[in-house]
């Protein structure tokens with residue numbers, strides 16, 4: 001089979017993107033997905049996304065982690081899929097689309113994509129970390145100097161040790177200013193640090209607000225691959241109108257025999 005693909009990245013979190021409106025992609029072939037994401041033998045990416053038709057919205061995003069397994073929500077992947085839908089002429093500057101955790105609204109202006117995340121009220125606080133689910137599960141932990149932190153080894157230890165088989169993504173956060181944080185993420189399903197994780201950046205911003213590390217309702221986050229912002233409203237115990245914003249770009253396109 002000759003497969004036409006596009007490569008996208010959002011703050012360095014990169015994805016193989018496939019227009020699967022024809023439903024021709026063999027969706028249960030996990031080995032094929034992990035091969036396509038392999039940086040040495042395949043195209044190379046943190047994940048693979050299928051854009052498909054959806055009965056109730058503009059399109060559906062189906063997300064796979066680089067290990068080949070279908071995943072939960074990918075925030076940066078969602079932003080890249082909106083850019084891809086605009087490229088394909090499916091949407092103009094606003095959209096509602098379906099993902100693993102339900103419907104999302106988004107806007108696109110140039111390469112800047114703002115993605116609405118689901119409302120969130122369940123935040124678990126532990127002595128030195130916070131756990132919350134922003135479409136994907138996230139452990140958020142403040143550290144002194146995130147640049148020199150051993151994200152891979154400490155992340156891996158927590159991902160498997162604390163969260164077992166299901167696992168969690170693990171975010172390490174450093175406060176830089178009243179409304180600005182640096183975040184590095186060990187990603188489940190990639191089993192490595194990625195340059196950015198959208199659901200992780202969202203989780204970190206909300207966790208920092210929840211823990212009174214910031215009083216800002218728009219939080220700026222420096223990921224390894226670029227900058228994102230997260231704005232939200234707090235309504236009692238619930239965070240609402242949560243928007244993850246930042247760039248999403250097509251890098252190249254091609255075809256691969258598989």
Ligand SMILES: N[C@@H](CCC[C@H](N)C(=O)O)C(=O)O
Pocket residue numbers: 013065071072073074075076077136137168169187188189190194196197198199200
């Ligand atoms: N990179 C993603 C997160 C993808 C999901 C994650 N790897 C998981 O399996 O939980 C993002 O930008 O949110």
